[in-house]
Amino acid sequence: MTEHDQAVAAGEGVKWSWPSVHPEGRKFALIAAVVTIALALMGWTFFAWLFVGLTLWILAFFRDPIRSVPQGADLVIAPADGMVTLIRHVPPPRELVGEGGLADAPMIRVSIFMSVFDVHINRAPIAGTIRKIEYIAGKFLNADLDKASEDNERQHFLIERADGVKIGFTQIAGLVARRIVPLTKVGDAVVAGERVGLIRFGSRVDVYLPAGTAPKVALGQRCVAGETILGVIGDGAAAVGISQ
Numbered sequence: 001m002t003e004h005d006q007a008v009a010a011g012e013g014v015k016w017s018w019p020s021v022h023p024e025g026r027k028f029a030l031i032a033a034v035v036t037i038a039l040a041l042m043g044w045t046f047f048a049w050l051f052v053g054l055t056l057w058i059l060a061f062f063r064d065p066i067r068s069v070p071q072g073a074d075l076v077i078a079p080a081d082g083m084v085t086l087i088r089h090v091p092p093p094r095e096l097v098g099e100g101g102l103a104d105a106p107m108i109r110v111s112i113f114m115s116v117f118d119v120h121i122n123r124a125p126i127a128g129t130i131r132k133i134e135y136i137a138g139k140f141l142n143a144d145l146d147k148a149s150e151d152n153e154r155q156h157f158l159i160e161r162a163d164g165v166k167i168g169f170t171q172i173a174g175l176v177a178r179r180i181v182p183l184t185k186v187g188d189a190v191v192a193g194e195r196v197g198l199i200r201f202g203s204r205v206d207v208y209l210p211a212g213t214a215p216k217v218a219l220g221q222r223c224v225a226g227e228t229i230l231g232v233i234g235d236g237a238a239a240v241g242i243s244q
Helices: 003-009 023-041 045-061
Strands: 075-077 082-090 107-114 121-123 128-136 154-160 166-173 180-182 195-199 203-209 229-232
Touching: 023 045, 082 203, 128 166, 128 180, 154 180, 154 195, 166 195, 203 229
Parallel strands: none
Antiparallel strands: 075 229, 082 107, 107 203, 121 195, 128 154, 154 166, 166 203, 180 195
16 A cells, blocks of 8 residues: 555545656656756757756656546546547447457547647556457547547557446557557456556547446546546436536
């Protein structure tokens, strides 16, 4: 149990702290820091300061904050930080359809767009076993476009609960992203909110809600990975949002 969990269990509350940096980003920060030092030693002060900023940005991009995950067997938790840009009734990805996969029928897809300023570590939307992970090479269109779901570099996940309910979600690379990094493998048991992968430098995550489940988020709403509730399995009442 972490200090954060111990404090919560003891009723002491928690304090803000600097988030850790994911190991995947430390090598990039180290490279930028070495270049910064080299430029400074050569007397190229202006460029050295530019690389100081780049180093700090890399550390911020790969930040890995602690999240407090809502508990509930039927909750579908947001797998990504970012803005809800699309909510569509669409067929699920063909890679996730078939025996042992999702039904070949339209589902509600909630798309969360991650800018380069968002946390890019993705988390499991439900607890269960990872039944499928399939990587597909593709283009690097703007991840905010609807057709990015079918054209861009992407990675599909299928998670199955103990009762057989399945959730599919897809990591989609964007204009700048060139690498989707899995942190789990097929057969792993995960809990809701557990880290399952990340995407470098701007991207999107699509979540396919099970039949009879309506989204509890609205277009334009900001999501927090591991905390925001996207839906409640079996609850068909959709949330209504007003921009103001």
